[in-house]
Amino acid sequence: MLKTAKIYGINGPVIYLKGNTGFRMSEMVYVGEQKLVGEVIALDKDMTTVQVYEETTGLRPGEEVIASGSPVSVTLAPGILNNIFDGIERPLEDIAESSGGAFITRGVSVDSLDRTKKWKTHITVKQGDYLHAGDIIAEVPETHAITHKCMVPPEVEGTVLVTVADGEYTIDEPLVRLELPNGQEKELTMTQHWPIRTPRPTHxxxxxxxxxxxxxxxxxxxxxxxxxxxxxxxxxxxxxxxxxxxxxxxxxxxxxxxxxxxxxxxxxxxxxxxxxxxxxxxxxxxxxxxxxxxxxxxxxxxxxxxxxxxxxxxxxxxxxxxxxxxxxxxxxxxxxxxxxxxxxxxxxxxxxxxxxxxxxxxxxxxxxxxxxxxxxxxxxxxxxxxxxxxxxxxxxxxxxxxxxxxxxxxxxxxxxxxxxxxxxxxxxxxxxxxxxxYLNDLSHWYQDNVSPKFVDYRNRLMALLNQESSLLEIVKLIGSDVLPDDQKLVLEIARVIRLGFLQQNAFHPDDTCVSMEKQFLMMDTILYLYKQARTLVTMGHPMSVLKSENIFDRVIAIKYDVPNDRPEMFAQYHRDIDAFYQHVLEKNA
Incomplete structure (x- = not known):
């Protein structure tokens, strides 16, 4: 027998029920004539407080609240993917159909998942198998990309008595019958229900x-x-x-x-x-x-x-x-x-x-x-x-x-x-x-899967960006012309890092997503340019000469000019940087 109570007070989405209702904490309830969905959030011997997940306009004291007997839960089964739900797992398309308009009406009662659709099912267990919590009992191709694995619910285990043959089944049809350790029998379907506020158990x-x-x-x-x-x-x-x-x-x-x-x-x-x-x-x-x-x-x-x-x-x-x-x-x-x-x-x-x-x-x-x-x-x-x-x-x-x-x-x-x-x-x-x-935790992965130099290169780029930040404070006060050439070079390389590496175009076919290999080779090219340019500056060549060669803008354009699947093209940029280095030497010999 489901417990019921009468509404005593309403304050926006919060309603109050007077007296000892017998409801349980976090229990799902149905409120009023339209059966609005709610949840018990506070209890004492004189008052029960419920939060309602729908608009409470029009509710009045005296209307009935019915307990569901279970906490607010979601239905877990094939059909979740490629779907659009509201906040309590009601499919918006089905709500729109039942509402008959653009606006969602209150008290709509629709199934979370389609209970009539038949899914192509492959059973992965056989009679006599002993199953533990979480074991996979069937596989269902839910979409082109994902195979749904139907599992034994947590806290259930037992011996398989009967299985159905491979075929097409709805999410509510029994697939496996278990004999539990206490001798009782339990039928398993594709469907599980789980309270949303309770984490699912893991090993x-x-x-x-x-x-x-x-x-x-x-x-x-x-x-x-x-x-x-x-x-x-x-x-x-x-x-x-x-x-x-x-x-x-x-x-x-x-x-x-x-x-x-x-x-x-x-x-x-x-x-x-x-x-x-x-x-x-x-x-x-x-x-x-x-x-x-x-x-x-x-x-x-x-x-x-x-x-x-x-x-x-x-x-x-x-x-x-x-x-x-x-x-x-x-x-x-x-x-x-x-x-x-x-x-x-x-x-x-x-x-x-x-x-x-x-x-x-x-x-x-x-x-x-x-x-x-x-x-x-x-x-x-x-x-x-x-x-x-x-x-x-x-x-x-x-x-x-x-x-x-x-x-x-x-x-x-x-x-x-x-x-x-x-x-x-x-x-x-x-x-x-x-x-x-996470950088230190992931450093071994970068070493094994990208390059042993990856984290070092990343830290060197960050150091240059931090140097740029310090130098810009000085530039604001006295202008960039008074900076020595080595500091002007830091500002220029930091510009290359910002525009050529950190900035990314989501609408460019090559720049929208960049492989880890290309990311590393871009860092390698920028740092090689910095090394060669710094050598020239140390030898006394002014930054104005270096900037006139256009090599910095060419390196910025790497993100667009080198496709993700053509990493061999980076060798040409190294040759171009070497040519720039030789040209500056000869020009100012």
């Missing part, structure tokens, strides 16, 4: 050792992120947070992308949905949506659902990680999520902390980012969840609470700079405010 966590290669030079070379790592992209309005996440989503060597649009503008989410639908997967040539799931929760949707959308996306990511896939989550943006926490906290009359955010903001952020990691799964496979969260500090102020607390829990910080964005320098990640703590 153990690996330390960071493999980079998530994104094809973006300033990320891969300067501030890399590991598979299973965490990164924040903070930046003010118009600095390119969303575009940077799009580039990573398209080109990163992750198997699956979960894009969470959390409280973003509706037109921006529309653009994401349209662009992702049109993008071609560089791996397969098929649509990128074949390995992507979008969770759309725009700024005009109820704040409680915005708060839940982050956990919904995380749980879907952990499910695919358990199959042995590398998953990347793009959370855009965690600031809107924190604002939802602040609004709910205010409605609950909790004591506010800094800038009105709740005192538990830091613990909620840490719980979110802690669910990332490279894991050894229960079934013996290895998978990872990488979290890349955009932060939208008001006015671009990085000292506000969400940015500062995020910095405590992420090991990679890509600070976007509005002056770079206004100068059309994209990605607008500033090399002086950004950092990555």
């Amino acid at each position: 153990h966590r690996f330390p960071a050792s493999v980079p998530l290669v994104t094809g973006q030079r300033i990320i891969d070379t300067m501030f890399p992120i590991a598979k299973g790592g965490t990164a924040a992209i903070p930046g003010g309005f118009g600095t390119g947070k969303t575009m940077t996440q799009h580039q990573i989503a398209k080109w990163a060597d992750a198997d699956i992308i979960i894009y969470i649009g959390c409280g973003e503008r509706g037109n921006e989410m529309t653009q994401v949905l349209e662009e992702f639908s049109e993008l071609t997967d560089p791996r397969t040539g098929k649509p990128l949506m074949d390995r992507t799931t979008l969770i759309a929760n725009t700024s005009n949707m109820p704040v409680a659902a915005r708060e839940a959308s982050i956990y919904t996306g995380l749980t879907l990511a952990e499910y695919y990680r358990d199959m042995g896939y590398d998953v990347a989550i793009m959370a855009d943006s965690t600031s809107r999520w924190a604002e939802a926490l602040r609004e709910l906290s205010g409605r609950l009359e909790e004591m506010p902390a800094e800038e009105g955010f709740p005192a538990y903001l830091a613990s909620r952020l840490s719980a979110f980012y802690e669910r990332a990691g490279m894991m050894h799964n229960l079934n013996g496979t290895d998978g990872s969840v990488t979290i890349i969260g955009a932060v939208s500090p008001q006015g671009g102020d990085f000292s506000e609470p969400v940015t500062q607390n995020t910095k405590r829990f992420v090991r990679c910080f890509w600070g976007l700079d509005k002056s770079l964005a206004y100068a059309r320098h994209f990605p607008a990640i500033h090399w002086l405010t950004s950092y990555s703590e």
